[in-house]
Amino acid sequence: MEAFLNNSRLFKIHLVQSERDIFGNPISSDEWDKIAELLYEDTKHKVFQFVHPKKKGIVYERRYKICPVNGLAMLEVGKQGDFLNRATVRLITKSHMYNAPYLVIEDFGSIAKHVEVMAEIVRRAFNIVLKEYGLEVILEPWVSDEPIWWILDFEISHKQELKKHPEIAKNCKGYQDALEYEAKIKEMKENSEKKKISRRADCSFRDHIKVNDKDAVLKIAHDYTDGSNKACVVMIVQKAMNDAKVISRPSYRAFVEEFGSGEGRSAASYSELNNDHCHKFDRDPLYMKLLRIFSEFK
Numbered sequence: 001m002e003a004f005l006n007n008s009r010l011f012k013i014h015l016v017q018s019e020r021d022i023f024g025n026p027i028s029s030d031e032w033d034k035i036a037e038l039l040y041e042d043t044k045h046k047v048f049q050f051v052h053p054k055k056k057g058i059v060y061e062r063r064y065k066i067c068p069v070n071g072l073a074m075l076e077v078g079k080q081g082d083f084l085n086r087a088t089v090r091l092i093t094k095s096h097m098y099n100a101p102y103l104v105i106e107d108f109g110s111i112a113k114h115v116e117v118m119a120e121i122v123r124r125a126f127n128i129v130l131k132e133y134g135l136e137v138i139l140e141p142w143v144s145d146e147p148i149w150w151i152l153d154f155e156i157s158h159k160q161e162l163k164k165h166p167e168i169a170k171n172c173k174g175y176q177d178a179l180e181y182e183a184k185i186k187e188m189k190e191n192s193e194k195k196k197i198s199r200r201a202d203c204s205f206r207d208h209i210k211v212n213d214k215d216a217v218l219k220i221a222h223d224y225t226d227g228s229n230k231a232c233v234v235m236i237v238q239k240a241m242n243d244a245k246v247i248s249r250p251s252y253r254a255f256v257e258e259f260g261s262g263e264g265r266s267a268a269s270y271s272e273l274n275n276d277h278c279h280k281f282d283r284d285p286l287y288m289k290l291l292r293i294f295s296e297f298k
Contacts, residue, residue, distance in 0.1 A: 008104055008105065008106040008107070009104070009105050009108075009115040009119075009141070010102055010103070010104050010105075010141070010142040010148060010150060011102060011103050011104075011105070011119055011139040011140060011141055011142055012100045012101070012102050012139070012140045012141075012142045013091075013093065013100075013101040013102055013103055013137055013138075013139060014026070014028070014137065014138040014139075014140060015028070015029045015030070015031065015032060015035070015101070015135060015136075015137055016028055016029055016135070016136060016137075016138060017029050017134055017135060017136075018130075018131060018134045018135060018136050019134070026138065029135055031133070031135060032071055032093050032094075032101065033071075034130070034133055034135065035071055035091075035093060035126070035130075035137075036068075036069075036070050036071040036093070038126075038129055038130075039068040039071065039073045039091070040068055040168075042062075042064075042068075043064050043067075043068060047129055048062070048125040048126065048128075048129060049125060049128065050062060050077050050121050050122070050125045051121065051124065051125070052111075052112075052117075052121060053117065053120045053121065053124065054117065058079075060077045060078055060079060060111070060121070061077075061078065061079070061080045062075045062076060062077050063075060063076045065088070066158065067168065069158065069161045069162055069165055069168045070093075070094055070161040070164070070165055070168075071091065071092075071093030071094050071101070071161075072091060072092055072093065072094055072154070072157055072158050072161055073089075073090070073091045074088065074089070074090045074091075074154070075088070075089055076088055076089075077089060077111070077121070077122075078110075078111065085110035085111065086107070086110065086111070087105060087106065087107055087108040087110070087111045087112070087118055088104075088105075088106040088107055089103060089104070089105055089106075089122055090103060090104040090106070090150070090154055091103045092104075092150070092153065092154055092157055094157055094161055095153055095157055096153055096156045096157040096160055097149060097152070097153040097156070097157075098148075098153065100142075102142055102150075103122065103139070104150050104154075105118050105119060105122070119139050122139075123137060123138075123139050188222070189206070189215075189218070203250070203251075203254060204254055204257065204258070205218075205247075205250045205254040205255060205257065205258035205259075206218060206258070207254075208247045208248045208249065208250040208254065209246060209247050210245070210246060210247060210248055211246050211297040213297065216297070217241070217246055217247075217294065217297060218258075220290075220293060220294070221237050221241065221259075224237050224286070224290070225237055225259055232281075233286070234259050234265060235265065235269060235270075235273055235281075236281050236284060236286050236287045236290065237290060238255065238259075238270070238273055239273045239278070239280070239281050239287060240281075240287050240290035240291045240293075240294055241290075241294055242273065242274065243291055244290075244291055244294035244295045244297070246294045246297050249274050252267045252270050252271070255270055
């Protein structure tokens with residue numbers, strides 16, 4: 001039964017009004033489009049905040065694994081920078097096989113000891129935002145003696161919604177490309193770690209990045225340096241990061257391990273760039289652009 005594979009649990013989703021009737025009972029709402037809008041908005045501006053209900057100060061990030069469409073979404077929730085310990089949440093508000101909207105929580109054990117805690121994290125994330133619209137969600141554990149084919153249901157439902165909304169389908173191609181590129185960067189970093197010499201005492205280039213979003217800084221740097229046939233480009237990127245103060249002067253060894261060696265990347269050239277009195281690229285358009293981009297990181 002799919003409902004109990006891979007440490008997964010199912011919950012029916014009830015969308016109700018924030019106000020109750022005169023007897024204190026929930027009043028059902030059919031404004032599911034609001035959840036669909038918020039899911040799509042969350043991919044751009046991080047509308048939801050996933051917070052552990054029992055551990056103060058623990059806020060989780062989320063990564064959408066596929067393009068959300070009309071209330072169907074699949075996202076990973078976990079601590080920033082931790083790619084291993086993550087719970088997967090699937091929301092299915094437009095089900096092809098079942099009448100009830102529901103969500104599936106998979107592999108939650110690394111975040112919450114009990115699935116009810118993980119469900120509470122998700123419920124609170126939605127209700128904090130939905131409160132502004134006079135709405136809230138109630139989650140009810142879904143237990144059935146019959147198989148619940150949620151994996152198949154999710155795949156079919158997502159494909160059908162994409163057909164109904166071709167304007168979203170067009171954006172999904174670029175969205176998937178971005179996810180694949182992100183996976184490529186992750187793989188590149190992992191391969192770089194494997195190549196490190198165990199006895200090396202020096203820190204990696206990434207360790208010298210001073211801002212919180214180290215991955216974003218590295219991604220921008222590699223966007224401009226990877227595949228470039230201009231020897232000076234990597235040095236311009238390095239100088240811009242230095243002057244924007246997003247890095248704390250990595251060693252030459254760390255620099256080479258991250259960006260490679262070659263023409264225009266000698267130890268002497270690198271040492272010259274680390275000098276505050278070096279103004280070699282001050283008027284270079286690429287340098288000025290990158291300096292502005294890196295300066296936005298805090």
